[in-house]
Amino acid sequence: MSGYLHDLFSLHGRTALVTGGSSGIGYAIAEALGRAGANIVLAARRPRPLDDAVHALEEHGVHAAAIPTDLADRTAVDHLCHKATGFFGDIDILVNDAANNIRRPMAELTDDDYTQTIAVNLTAPYLLGQHFGPRMAARGHGRIINIGSQQSIRAFGDSGAYGVAKAGLTGLTRSQAEAWARHGVTSNTVIPGFVLTPLTETAQAVPGRTEALAARHMIGRNGLPADYAGIAVFLAGPGAAFLTGQTICVDGGFSAH
Numbered sequence: 001m002s003g004y005l006h007d008l009f010s011l012h013g014r015t016a017l018v019t020g021g022s023s024g025i026g027y028a029i030a031e032a033l034g035r036a037g038a039n040i041v042l043a044a045r046r047p048r049p050l051d052d053a054v055h056a057l058e059e060h061g062v063h064a065a066a067i068p069t070d071l072a073d074r075t076a077v078d079h080l081c082h083k084a085t086g087f088f089g090d091i092d093i094l095v096n097d098a099a100n101n102i103r104r105p106m107a108e109l110t111d112d113d114y115t116q117t118i119a120v121n122l123t124a125p126y127l128l129g130q131h132f133g134p135r136m137a138a139r140g141h142g143r144i145i146n147i148g149s150q151q152s153i154r155a156f157g158d159s160g161a162y163g164v165a166k167a168g169l170t171g172l173t174r175s176q177a178e179a180w181a182r183h184g185v186t187s188n189t190v191i192p193g194f195v196l197t198p199l200t201e202t203a204q205a206v207p208g209r210t211e212a213l214a215a216r217h218m219i220g221r222n223g224l225p226a227d228y229a230g231i232a233v234f235l236a237g238p239g240a241a242f243l244t245g246q247t248i249c250v251d252g253g254f255s256a257h
């Protein structure tokens with residue numbers, strides 16, 4: 001990397017914690033941050049996909065570790081906060097990517113659906129931010145990247161409790177930006193389009209749905225995890241120091257019409 005690009009985009013010496021980094025968009029972001037120079041700590045529930053992701057990162061020359069964690073469990077989140085710095089030191093970049101996707105019609109949602117959705121998709125990002133944000137601010141540098149959804153800004157496809165959590169995440173982003181921007185910590189939300197990952201397999205299985213959604217993207221196709229590499233490296237790096245509190249749609253134009 002030339003000196004100019006290095007100064008804008010290099011993540012050498014940084015460490016990122018990526019929740020949901022064992023799959024889909026989260027893995028693509030972890031790989032991108034790692035290949036740009038960051039050490040990577042992954043968190044998700046299942047150990048096997050986490051191990052596979054660590055090995056895949058190591059094959060790219062990335063220093064990586066994983067902490068199996070159920071983000072619905074506050075004790076486990078607390079444990080993650082304290083264990084995450086044990087591999088490569090302080091966390092400089094927090095990516096809140098993990099989410100569940102309980103999308104029953106609103107009237108069929110149970111109290112448990114709501115509680116689980118808010119716990120994983122909103123409370124865990126809040127708690128991780130509350131732990132790592134002040135520590136980043138004390139060091140004078142940090143990046144928080146929250147992964148939202150079209151439901152952060154619109155009702156779409158039985159939004160339900162998922163939409164409540166994803167809209168809340170944009171508010172959390174602004175609160176974090178307000179709290180810590182003066183101390184070098186930025187927080188932004190990235191909004192994907194319809195991305196072909198395990199999370200959307202149920203929707204992909206509905207005949208014609210994948211094609212119909214592809215047509216709703218101005219670019220004419222659905223998203224792929226690799227579409228989130230560039231925005232993650234940019235937001236995490238030095239070149240994005242003046243960008244905070246924003247909701248950025250990386251959705252092939254889905255939200256633009």
Ligand SMILES: NC(=O)c1ccc[n+]([C@@H]2O[C@H](COP(=O)([O-])OP(=O)(O)OC[C@H]3O[C@@H](n4cnc5c(N)ncnc54)[C@H](OP(=O)(O)O)[C@@H]3O)[C@@H](O)[C@H]2O)c1
Binds near residue numbers: 045096
């Ligand atoms: N795919 C899309 O079209 C789309 C669109 C808009 C927004 N998004 C958002 O993008 C993000 C990533 O989605 P994706 O499509 O890449 O999904 P994915 O491939 O299914 O990955 C989800 C990740 O989250 C982890 N996870 C789920 N529940 C968890 C829990 N309770 N505790 C800890 N980790 C948990 C999963 O691992 P375990 O199952 O092992 O825990 C996995 O690593 C999510 O925030 C999602 O809402 C996706």
